[in-house]
Amino acid sequence: MKILGIETSCDETAAAVIEDGTVIHSNVIASQVEMHARYGGIVPEIASRQHMTAMIPVVQTALSEASINLEDLDGIAVTHGPGLAGSLLVGVNAAKGLAVSHNLPFIGINHLEGHIYAAWLEDGVDPESDPGFPIMCLITSGGHTDLIVMRGHGDYQLVGRTRDDAAGEAFDKVARVLGLRYPGGPEIQRVAEGAPETEPFPRAWMQGTDEFSFSGLKTAVINRARKLGIFPRKNSDDEVDPVVVAGMARAFQDSVVDVLVTKTIAAAVRENCAGIVLVGGVAANRQLRETLVASSPVPVAVPPVELCTDNGAMIAMSGRVNYRNGRRDAWDLDVIPNLRIGAPTIS
Helix, strand or coil, X not given: CEEEEEECCCCEEEEEEEECXXXXXXXXXXXXXXXXXXXXXXXXXXXXXXXXXXXXXXXXXXXXXXXXXXXXXXXXXXXXXXXXXXXXXXXXXXXXXXXXXXXXXXXXXXXXXXXXXXXXXXXXXXXXXXXXXXXXXXXXXXXEEEEEEEEECCXXXXXXXXXXXXXXXXXXXXXXXXXXXXXXXXXXXXXXXXXXXXXXCCCCCCCXXXXXXCHHHHHHHHHHHHHCCCCCCCCCCCCCCHHHHHHHHHHHHHHHHHHHHHHHHHHHHHXXXXXXXXXXXXXXXXXXXXXHHHHCCCCEECCCHHHCCCCHHHHHHHHHHHHHCCCCCCCCCCCCCCCCCCEECCC
């Protein structure tokens, strides 16, 4: 079974072809990072317009690298939420056009579910196999930091989420305060490596809940940066001691990783989970990956770094599972920018 997956939820135009859930024939991504870096964050209008420009070339390249024609596909899967409305519309409309013109099944995919199935792509494991449920899923994607119990394929329960900033948002905002480039995650990891120990930042444990909060941590970074004269800078050319910046980056990263790892493991143990899955853009953080694997009493699955960020392969994988379970969507399927996953159990 060959599925074309299309992903345009934010600032990457991506398309991939996978076969039988075990072979990635192609996985093409057109990134807009440099385009948005000058603004320090995503500009939705620019993102959607760039998707329109990149969509056809990306799909054509994915098909060419897979040595396959549209007529040879068994279906087309596309992200229809959550994400930026304009960006989602480009991908969904492109997928609909390709599907209807070639009489192919069309499947709308929850972006967060796609991230979860990226964990099945690493070792070519059949996504319909039973790896041992339930699984605790920590999703750290875009504006999401969610703890999801996966009790079976398509069976999700939301047990915790962030009350304010998501982890990825906190990385981007703190990087801006420290004078680092966008996106913030890779930059903070880069400067934090080998940095000297410094005064730690607080941890928001949200005692008695599975929820997260990173807004207070962000404020603590801003306050210390102001005290040290790092932020705000009067001129962009003002010199800042790189050792001080590195120390703050390390202390911030330590705080985020500590909270994510500790709360995820505690929730997994309480729910008697057979394993943990770490997915989403922040899952590319080396310290987070290594700390969770080393600390967890149950097996941890983390996709390769290239499959942590948004990509078409994860959407195709989720599409394959949904297709085999009988999922087919009508042509009037709309985008849902605030689409959720799992029944919420918290207020």
